[in-house]
Amino acid sequence: MLLSYRLPREPSGPRTTLWRRLKRLGVAQLSDGLVALPADSRTREALEWLADDVLAADGTAGLWVARPATVAQERELATGMAAARAAEYRDLAGACRAAAGTDPTDRTRTLRRLRGEWRAINRRDFFPPPEREVAAAALRQLAAVAAVETVAVSEVAP
Amino acid sequence: MRWATRAGVHIDRAACAWLIRRFLDPDAEFVFVTDRNEVPADATPFDMRGVELGHHGGDCSFETILRRYELTDPVLWRLAEIVHEADLDDARFDAPEAPGLDVVLRGLSMTGDDAHTLAVSGPVFDGLYEFHRRRLLLGREPA
Numbered sequence: 001m002l003l004s005y006r007l008p009r010e011p012s013g014p015r016t017t018l019w020r021r022l023k024r025l026g027v028a029q030l031s032d033g034l035v036a037l038p039a040d041s042r043t044r045e046a047l048e049w050l051a052d053d054v055l056a057a058d059g060t061a062g063l064w065v066a067r068p069a070t071v072a073q074e075r076e077l078a079t080g081m082a083a084a085r086a087a088e089y090r091d092l093a094g095a096c097r098a099a100a101g102t103d104p105t106d107r108t109r110t111l112r113r114l115r116g117e118w119r120a121i122n123r124r125d126f127f128p129p130p131e132r133e134v135a136a137a138a139l140r141q142l143a144a145v146a147a148v149e150t151v152a153v154s155e156v157a158p
Numbered sequence: 159m160r161w162a163t164r165a166g167v168h169i170d171r172a173a174c175a176w177l178i179r180r181f182l183d184p185d186a187e188f189v190f191v192t193d194r195n196e197v198p199a200d201a202t203p204f205d206m207r208g209v210e211l212g213h214h215g216g217d218c219s220f221e222t223i224l225r226r227y228e229l230t231d232p233v234l235w236r237l238a239e240i241v242h243e244a245d246l247d248d249a250r251f252d253a254p255e256a257p258g259l260d261v262v263l264r265g266l267s268m269t270g271d272d273a274h275t276l277a278v279s280g281p282v283f284d285g286l287y288e289f290h291r292r293r294l295l296l297g298r299e300p301a
Binding site: 017021024041045048049051052053056119120123 | 166168207208212213214215216247248257
C-alpha cells in the first residue's frame with residue numbers, strides 16, 4: 001500500500017502532523033512524498049484518512065496498491081522496516097535496564113510508560129526482528145524487580 | 159432513516175451506529191457498502207472518505223457526529239475520547255479503556271458479520287455510557 005503526497009511548504013503545521021502520524025504507523029519512506037506499508041484493511045484505512053488530511057490541507061495525495069517488481073526489492077523494504085523497529089526495541093530494552101536501578105516509585109511509573117511504548121512499537125511492527133524478544137524479556141525483568149519491591153513494601157506495612 | 163458506512167465495521171463505525179440509533183434516530187437502518195458509489199441515494203454516509211460525517215481535523219467520525227449534531231452531553235464526549243484513542247491511538251486523550259475495546263471490536267469482526275458486531279457492541283456502549291454517566295455524577299469511580 002503506497003501513499004504519495006505533496007503538501008505546500010507553508011504552513012508547516014500539516015506537514016509536521018502528517019509526518020508524526022506516518023511515523024506512528026511505521027511507514028517505510030520510499031522517496032520524498034512516497035511511503036509504503038504492508039497492505040491490509042487497517043493500514044489501508046489509516047492511509048486513506050491521512051490522504052484526506054493532505055487534501056484538506058490543500059495538498060495532493062494518491063493511494064496505490066503496488067507490488068515490488070523483484071523479490072530482492074521487497075526484501076530490502078521489509079529489512080529496512082524491521083531494522084527501524086529493531087532500533088526502537090533496543091532503545092526500549094536499554095530504558096528497561098536503566099529503570100531497574102531507580103527508586104521503586106519511579107520504576108513502577110517507568111514500567112507503565114514502557115509497556116505502553118512496547119504496545120505502540122508492536123502495532124507498527126510488521127516484520128518482527130529478534131530484538132523484539134530481547135525487549136520483551138527486558139520488560140518482564142523490570143516487571144519482576146518491581147513486583148518483588150511491591151511485596152517487600154507491603155510486608156513491612158502495618 | 160437509512161445510514162450507510164463501510165463494510166467491515168470496526169470501533170469508530172460501531173460506536174457511530176450506536177450513537178445514531180441511541181441519540182439521533184431510534185429507527186436507524188444501517189447499510190454496509192464496500193465503495194462510496196454504492197451508498198443508496200436516501201442514505202446518510204458516515205465514517206467514509208470524503209463525506210461530511212467522517213474524520214476531520216484530527217477528529218474521528220464519532221467526534222464529527224457529536225459536533226455536527228451539536229450533542230453536548232459530557233458523557234458522550236468522554237466516550238468520544240475512548241473511541242478516538244481506540245481508533246486513532248494518537249495519545250491525544252488519556253483513555254485506558256481504548257486498547258481493550260479496540261481488541262474486542264477487532265475480534266468481533268472476525269467471528270461475525272457487521273450486523274452481529276453492531277448487535278453485540280451496542281450493549282457494550284450502553285454499559286460504557288452508564289459507567290461514565292455515574293462516574294461523572296459521583297465525581298469518582300462508581301462501584
